[in-house]
Amino acid sequence: MNPWLMISLIGIGTVLMRGSFLAILGPGSIPPALERALRFVPAAVFPAIALPAVLVVEGAYAIGFDNYRIYATAVAGVVGYRTKNLSFTMVAGLATLWILEALF
Amino acid sequence: MVSGGFRDPTTTDRVVTEVAQSPRRRDEIRSGLIDTLPLLLAVIPFGFVVGVAAVGAGLSTTLSIAASGVIFAGAAQLATMSLLGAGAAWPTIIGTSLVINARHVMYSGTLVRPLGHLPRAWRWLLSYLMIDQVFALTVTRSHDGGDHPDLHWYSVGIGLTLWTVWMIATAVGVIVGASVPDSWGLGFAAPLIFIGLIFPALTDRASVAAAVASGITAIVAAPLPFNLGLLVAALVGITTGVAVDRSR
Numbered sequence: 001m002n003p004w005l006m007i008s009l010i011g012i013g014t015v016l017m018r019g020s021f022l023a024i025l026g027p028g029s030i031p032p033a034l035e036r037a038l039r040f041v042p043a044a045v046f047p048a049i050a051l052p053a054v055l056v057v058e059g060a061y062a063i064g065f066d067n068y069r070i071y072a073t074a075v076a077g078v079v080g081y082r083t084k085n086l087s088f089t090m091v092a093g094l095a096t097l098w099i100l101e102a103l104f
Numbered sequence: 105m106v107s108g109g110f111r112d113p114t115t116t117d118r119v120v121t122e123v124a125q126s127p128r129r130r131d132e133i134r135s136g137l138i139d140t141l142p143l144l145l146a147v148i149p150f151g152f153v154v155g156v157a158a159v160g161a162g163l164s165t166t167l168s169i170a171a172s173g174v175i176f177a178g179a180a181q182l183a184t185m186s187l188l189g190a191g192a193a194w195p196t197i198i199g200t201s202l203v204i205n206a207r208h209v210m211y212s213g214t215l216v217r218p219l220g221h222l223p224r225a226w227r228w229l230l231s232y233l234m235i236d237q238v239f240a241l242t243v244t245r246s247h248d249g250g251d252h253p254d255l256h257w258y259s260v261g262i263g264l265t266l267w268t269v270w271m272i273a274t275a276v277g278v279i280v281g282a283s284v285p286d287s288w289g290l291g292f293a294a295p296l297i298f299i300g301l302i303f304p305a306l307t308d309r310a311s312v313a314a315a316v317a318s319g320i321t322a323i324v325a326a327p328l329p330f331n332l333g334l335l336v337a338a339l340v341g342i343t344t345g346v347a348v349d350r351s352r
Contacts, residue, residue, distance in 0.1 A: 001194040003163055004170075010184060010201045011174035017205055019231035021212040026227070027220035030213060036349065037342050040314040041214045042243050042305035044341025045207065046298040047319035048334045049236065052326040053295035061326070069292055073299055080300045087142040089300030090293060094145070097289045 068104075072096040132254045135245075136261025143237050146293035147178075147266055148273045149284040154181045155277020161189035165278055172274040176267065177235060179331065180204045204331040207338060211239040218246035218255055226256055233263025237297060244304045310352075314345030 021029060030038070054069045055062060063070075076093030083089065151172070158168035158181070175181050180201040187197045211234055219230060219242075234242075242259045245252060252258070276282050284290050306312050318341025325333035 003167055003188070006194055006198060007167065007171045007174050007184070009198055010180065011171075011176070013198070013202045014175055014177055014180065014205045014208065015228075015232050017202070018208040018212055018234045019228055020209050022215045022219060022234075023212075023224060023227040023231045025216075026224075027216055030216055034213065035217070037346050038210070038214045038217075040311060040342045040345035041210050041338070042240070042247070042301070043311040043314040043345065044318040044338045045210065045334075046240065046302045046305060047315050048322035048337035048341065050295040050298035050302070051319045051322050052333060054292075055323055056326045059327075069295075072292065073295070076296050076299050077302075080303050084304055086139065086297065086300040090142045090145060090296045093296040093299065094289060094293060097292055101287070101289065 068097055068100040071100060126254070129254045129257050132252065132257040133261040136241075136258040137265060139241050139258075140262045140265045143241075143262075143266065143297060144269060145290060146297055147237070147269055149288075149290040150178050150294065151270050151273025152277040152283045154178055154185065155274040155279075156281055156283055157182055157185035157189070157277075158274070159278050159281070161185040163188070168278040169271070169275045172271055173267075175201070176232070176270065177201075177205055178270075183331075200330050203335075206335060208234065208239075210338060211243075214243060215239070218242070218252070219259070222256055230256060230259055230263065233260065233267060235263075235266065237266060238263045240298065240301045244301055247307070248304065310345045310349040313348040314341040317341045317344035 016024070050073075054073045055067070057067070057069075072093045075096040076089050079092040080086075080089035154172065155168060158171055159165070161184075163171065163185075171181060171184075175184070183204055184197055184201050187200060212231065215230070215234070219227065222230075238259055241262055242255065245258055246255055302315060306315060318337045321340040322333055322337035325336045327333070328336065
């Protein structure tokens with residue numbers, strides 16, 4: 001298959017999924033039961049993106065004391081909880097990781 | 105971007121004037137640009153990696169760069185390039201990318217409430233730009249208790265900035281083969297974005313239950329192929345949230 005065609009099909013499929021409710025079906029397309037469920041999308045999606053990226057390294061679980069990302073995530077979590085500020089959270093997490101890696 | 109913009113020069117002038125005259129709109133754009141800055145720590149190195157991967161998969165320079173504009177989804181692009189490089193069959197490659205991006209259907213449904221009232225051209229533009237980070241910041245702002253009738257300007261400010269940076273970073277990856285050393289730990293910046301955005305999403309007992317259930321499921325389901333663990337975890341989290349909500 002022509003690679004241009006393949007990339008285009010993936011792009012079209014992606015934009016159709018992103019536009020499915022917002023641009024194609026539009027307001028009124030969401031029944032109340034689904035609306036109640038969609039309220040939980042942020043709370044249900046953000047941990048599911050973040051946690052595997054912390055605890056799985058190169059396809060294998062890295063759940064142990066030698067995974068510095070775990071401590072860095074804990075520090076970032078506390079800062080995020082206290083400040084609700086994304087920049088502070090990210091700087092705290094990265095700085096913790098850098099300090100631990102420099103020390104040990 | 106807006107149809108007829110080229111034929112009617114006054115349209116641009118009017119839009120520019122409207123933006124300048126509306127302090128609320130200007131605030132939304134400015135907030136969007138400020139909130140985008142920390143995301144760049146994650147997006148720039150990821151763009152390099154995707155650019156390098158595209159060349160490595162045997163795509164031409166032009167297509168490697170164009171793919172970032174056509175697909176505009178980091179994880180799906182990376183998967184496409186690795187599968188292409190491994191010589192996978194084209195239905196596998198297309199199917200995998202689309203499964204990886206299936207979470208965007210949930211995002212799309214969630215955004216109807218805050219953005220569904222816009223003209224259709226706006227909704228398509230925002231749909232095209234709606235990568236994880238744009239969705240995450242948009243939905244967080246829509247729930248922050250403030251009144252945001254110009255939320256779409258916030259989203260488009262973030263989306264266009266990330267789009268531009270993504271194109272440049274991929275192009276640099278493609279042409280220069282640049283990358284950031286792993287030892288800088290910037291691969292950790294992406295999960296940190298979502299760690300930071302979890303707390304504003306926890307508004308009641310049911311949403312906390314949704315987050316805990318989803319987090320545990322995501323860890324257990326991480327070995328599933330095609331990023332399916334993310335979809336499964338999101339569905340388990342949403343179901344848990346609804347169940348706890350109903351039990352009150």
